Amino acid sequence: MRLFLQGLAWIFDGSHWQAGAQSPLPIQDRLVEHLTYTAIAIVIAAVIALPLGFFIGHTGKGRQFVIGFTGAMRALPTLGLLFFLLMVFGYFLSYNTAPLVGATIAFVILAIPSMLAGAYSGLESVDRQTIDAARANGMTEWQILTQVEIPLALPLIVGGIRASVLQVIATVTIASYAGLGGLGRIITSGIGLNDYSLILGGALLVTALALGMDGLLALVQRATATQGLSDPTARRRPTSATKSGTRTHA
């Protein structure tokens, strides 16, 4: 308990947030780095995984292959992958860029499976008859995808992104092993200095960041649930259903 309080005290020590403080401080710089690495990885993963997931979900093609492949991707230990990629890119790239490229690829690979699963299972969850009717009413395949499937699958798609973000935020901690920044720097220097309040302070920051982002995305997920689908009891009280988006998810 004392250790825990020491960790908290370390976080809330104003001098640790002072600009120009000694490395691995100030904390906000590490936080921003941590979020930047996460954002880069998530955006790249989304650009790859979402269109692929939409394609699989819409056409039903390649499903078996992708399930097997993403299963294998999930099983890869990210730390091992990171070291492997550092070695590989160390040959081709400069001392400065190799860690960033290697780490980003490792995080992207970590982020893809959940996002992909969210995208294709979301699309698959849409009622086939609704899609059939949309097609029979003269929607093009693209219109079916963008106007029917994606809006109806949005909560599951965002759910997949949410899971990815959580995994990546937690894992970006290991970026410090590649000589990069992020909150992991605080932990690794704590380990080096045998300073437990530093280690715990860093770990608590990562946890808080992960939970905070998860909560935020949970709200987004709620907001994307279409009104028309949410609450069957809304039939009896249509006014409350139309007044507020969140009310209907009660």
Next chain:
Amino acid sequence: MIEFRSVTKRFPDETVAVDDFSFTLPSHRTTVLVGSSGCGKTTLLRMINRMVEPTSGQVLIDDVDVASRDKVELRRSIGYVLQAAGLLPHRKVVDNVATAPVLKGVPKAQARAEALELLDKVGLDRSLADRYPRQLSGGQQQRVGVARALAGDPNILLMDEPFGAVDPIVRADLQLELNRLQRELGKTIVFVTHDIDEAFTLADQVIIFKKGGIIAQAGTPAQILAEPADDFVATFIGADKGKRDLHLQQRTGDQGLTLVVDGDGRPVGILDGAGSPAPGGPDPARGQVTRA
């Protein structure tokens, strides 16, 4: 006019849904395709708007092969109603009705205004326009489905067991409503059902199918009732069990009312007036007395 020219549909698993089917459906009439499940009637219906492509043969609308037309454009020009209404759950009723016109590029405000008029036409209150499909009853959803199919004023209306999922009272209501609409609009309606009574209620022309898209009999309800082509048809319409052999009976204590009784002696209705066809019936030749 919709013409099927020796149409065959063989699915990848080698089941033959329709085998060498040829028939012409007249314009501005209601043709009901009726048969038990798996007889290919839905497959035939879906060939008209190219939701199913025939393995061989042609489908022509007013002498134009549908295969030569753009699928999407073709579907937008044909109304389609299906069993569970198939409304878009995330769009309001009014936007569901306006789907096809908006896709065709009609300005949204205009499409919505027309959608409201269509709601009137199918007997729905305009206050339902801003609700979501989930908030409506099954019968109301079906009416929205019909309104959506009518949006953009298509000449052809395809209806695939549209009233199959609603209870019998609402169903009878919707059937009457459809007859009323059809008298007003005069569309070319192709209607699929497995319920022979529904077929007789709605049809100008009935086609009864055997398995594999083979026509057991085609004709007006009266023709089929009067002369079932074979035992299959007789069984299908219930004539073999005496269900269609109606006769009149007067019982004591009925103040001179005349009962209509079927072959089992079960009363099915009362003969109204002086034995004239039921008023308001769309066509005296429709065998109204059997449904009195």
